[in-house]
């Protein structure tokens with residue numbers, strides 16, 4: 001099979017990407033720990049089960065790479081996977097990375113550097129997802145259950161992006177694997193405008209009628225909240241600490257990469273909220 005292996009293929013970004021690739025006539029192999037019989041070319045893949053790795057790589061020439069989730073140390077699993085992909089002559093890897101640099105996580109930087117070092121392989125540094133404000137993300141769950149966002153990020157802003165715009169950017173790079181516009185190997189992907197949590201809460205409140213307040217907490221308390229939501233302790237601490245960097249203004253950035261790669265401007269946060277308004281409003285009416 002010449003086509004694209006979509007890891008994380010059942011997730012927010014991967015499932016949107018698989019749909020876009022199919023729409024462009026590109027053969028897709030959808031990787032999942034529990035491949036669905038209803039999905040054509042679904043294949044079993046589990047980062048934690050290395051016996052599943054060789055078969056998913058066989059025959060594909062492009063990969064959308066969603067690294068192991070909820071870990072600060074992806075390289076022990078991703079390193080050998082990438083080495084095998086290179087050995088097999090995979091022409092393009094598009095890594096779904098993050099605009100945030102996790103503290104005490106050199107392995108994630110090493111992973112991105114390894115991808116960037118190979119001709120035709122590309123790193124996407126994605127800003128915070130707009131979908132974080134929906135279930136099942138812990139931030140979305142808190143809004144649904146308590147009508148609040150708890151954050152240590154103060155008035156710091158983030159260039160929130162819709163995961164579907166990341167998928168569209170990845171689709172452009174994976175559909176034509178021999179061209180990398182301007183030879184770039186690294187793209188910061190953001191939405192059109194950076195917003196603080198307070199501004200986000202105001203948009204949700206105004207557009208859905210569901211009142212959302214912002215409660216200021218410390219990074220330690222945030223880490224405890226993420227642990228309670230099921231994240232491993234080290235990872236929970238790292239992503240809670242990112243809020244310090246948001247507060248310091250380091251995530252207050254927007255880029256033109258989505259427009260440059262896809263020819264379409266990224267979705268605005270207001271449009272995203274409008275589209276999903278019932279997800280918040282209905283829950284509120286039920287009195288949760």
Ligand SMILES: NC(=O)c1ccc[n+]([C@@H]2O[C@H](COP(=O)([O-])OP(=O)(O)OC[C@H]3O[C@@H](n4cnc5c(N)ncnc54)[C@H](OP(=O)(O)O)[C@@H]3O)[C@@H](O)[C@H]2O)c1
Nearest residue numbers: 008009010011012013032033046047097098126127128129
């Ligand atoms: N949320 C943000 O603000 C943000 C910002 C920047 C970057 N990111 C990055 O985005 C990535 C997540 O993307 P997403 O939100 O599109 O995904 P998602 O909706 O959270 O879904 C997770 C995907 O990962 C797969 N997965 C989970 N555990 C796996 C394992 N052990 N082996 C193989 N696959 C596994 C799941 O597939 P199955 O369950 O079917 O196996 C699913 O397709 C993460 O790497 C995160 O660092 C997120």
